[in-house]
Amino acid sequence: MKILIRNGVVCDPQNKFEKKADLLIENGKIRSIGKILPARARGVRTIDARNRMVVPGLIDIHCHLREPGREDEETIRTATRAAVKGGFTSICSMPNTQPVIDSVSGVKFVLETARQEGVVNVFPVGAITKGSLGQELASIGKMKQAGIIAISDDGHPVMNAVIMRRALEYCKMFDIPVISHCEDTNLSQNGEMNEGYISTVLGLKGIPRQAEEIMVARDIALAELTGGRLHIAHISTARSVDLVRHAKKSGIRVTAETAPHYFSLTEELVKASNYNTNTKINPPLRTKKDVEAIKRGLKDNSIDCIASDHAPHLAEEKDQEYKTAPFGIIGLETTLPLVITYLVNNGKLTLRDALMKLSVNPARILNLKKGNLSPGSDADVTILNLKETRTIERFESMSRNSPFLGMKLTGFADGTIVGGKVVMLNSKLLV
């Protein structure tokens, strides 16, 4: 089975390749890039990518698929379909499902379900501690053998520094990162939004930025102590960026991600939207100053990745009082257009830099042989239309909890190929 993607501009940052070229896929692998003669393309499925960018398939290092346990909010099938729509060919599933993915059987369940029902690559993240309760280490080594690519107690921060120390130490021998959701839950307790003038005016309980920053600082110190690989999830504050920047300069093995809402929205939206619970996110939306710092951190590579932190919730869960509504928003289908609209189109990042954050770096951090279009590698390819503008209205995700609903964004994936299989073409899902 051969597929020829013709007339597009191929951008493969890892190979420092960016020019108009054809891309030939054969048997699920990239075969060659360059001017491919129509003669050689006889009997080949041809995709016309005129006025399109042809890039390595996007990789989401942080999302929540909700299966097992909350199949009413999302399933592995629907989340992977949302991923296709958003241009992602690989996604990493966080373990805070019901039950928590803290054992080999859980990992096998996710992988097997993804194999049968999923339409993109799913890489499971295992729990750091049993039940993500922060007390005893989960079977990290056995889960690694079963296929996890990282560990994390996302959503349930590891408050005990000794446990975090052991996790970082133990993971060294498996060469997998510990993904830390940095939040001092004593400081953030019962918090609803960023602490400051707006929380005061709205009468909402504040979450001080220090709840995040203290744990970023702690975990960096522990990474230094142990030599383990630390990946900091969804950083949202200016000082968190500074801490990571400084740690990297000191040679500490730390990487970091942010999510699109931290460079596109501020806490003022909580007020402007009259307590719209789709603005309730953890960590919370911060200030303009933080947004600028996040952009600078992306620019100077203090922040390595942009992840969706896709967190589906039912309408009836979000249609509550602000205090009782759950944290989280969906993001698989809006991450790429937000990156293009807020970072690429206004010159904050080149497309190449954006692809580093959305594909190359996630692959590097997770030791995946992906994120490039080198001949012989998996044919995970995304076709981008940087000019297309759409209003965010419909989702492939089962949930609709997005603060970007109704917003006009520019730059979408209109083709997605996973392992040589065309799963979206001309913005139509084929799976």
Add this chain to the structure above:
Amino acid sequence: MKLNRKDLLGLEYLDKDEIDLILQTARPFSELFTRTVKKVPTLRGKTVVLLFYEPSTRTRTSFELAAKRLSADTLNITVASSSVVKGESLIDTVKTIEAMKADFVIIRHSMSGSAHIVANTISASIINAGDGMHEHPTQGLLDLFTIQQKKGRIKGLNVAIIGDIAHSRVARSNIWGLKKLGANVFVVGPSTLMPADVEKLGVEVHYHIDKIIPKLDVINILRIQRERQEQNLFPTLEEFSEIFGINSKKLVRAKNDLLVLHPGPMNRGVEISSEVADGKNSVITEQVTNGIAVRMAVLYLLAGGEGGAGENFDS
């Protein structure tokens, strides 16, 4: 003049003229109470639903009397608002009320933003009777009305709000209202009970009332809740009372005509001593009476009535 609004969710959202209009409209209503027949037919045929998710005697009865004195029909719905008890959602509840063709929904809720959620959901007029730590606009209005009644003005007065500012919706509504009408506002309380960036609201922050007591024209003493001590926001209730409680000793250097307000219910001997609560400077019972007039004015104006001083509501 008319108040062209569907809802009253907070004093933050009103401008000075709108607040003045409500206060002026409340005046003739308060005069009505001196008559033997305290009722006018203004809202005859209208239905006012009192939806209370938090226990409240004072505010609920005040609204109920206000509605009844305007000849509206009232309906009380009290919901146990324990988040543990999974009942009907707020949105479903108010949709049901809307289907019953209520004209007004007066809502009290323990969570900030609840009145907004209701106002965004249904077409009835919504009056916020206190939402979490956010606002309690009619309390703010009745405090303004009482101060204006006693002092003849608001502009230029030095007004201190004392106690648990962080958790107080009364404090927020008072700050917005007082600032819009030109008062100088001071907030006084423990540093642990000051909300973040409160000075950005244009208030002066003080931890010790002694420093400012001689210049104050009005003090508004907030109720302190016992659970704040359990949250380690201050060490003991005794210490709170010692340092922040208002007693006659603390008022020795105060102006003779200092007004003492308290939104109630009072913890006598904690944030306010009995001699102050019952003393010559206290206007706490007047606040209660004025509360009804102010709430009548709000209902009347939201119903589309023409307001202002000297109106005749009998016709």
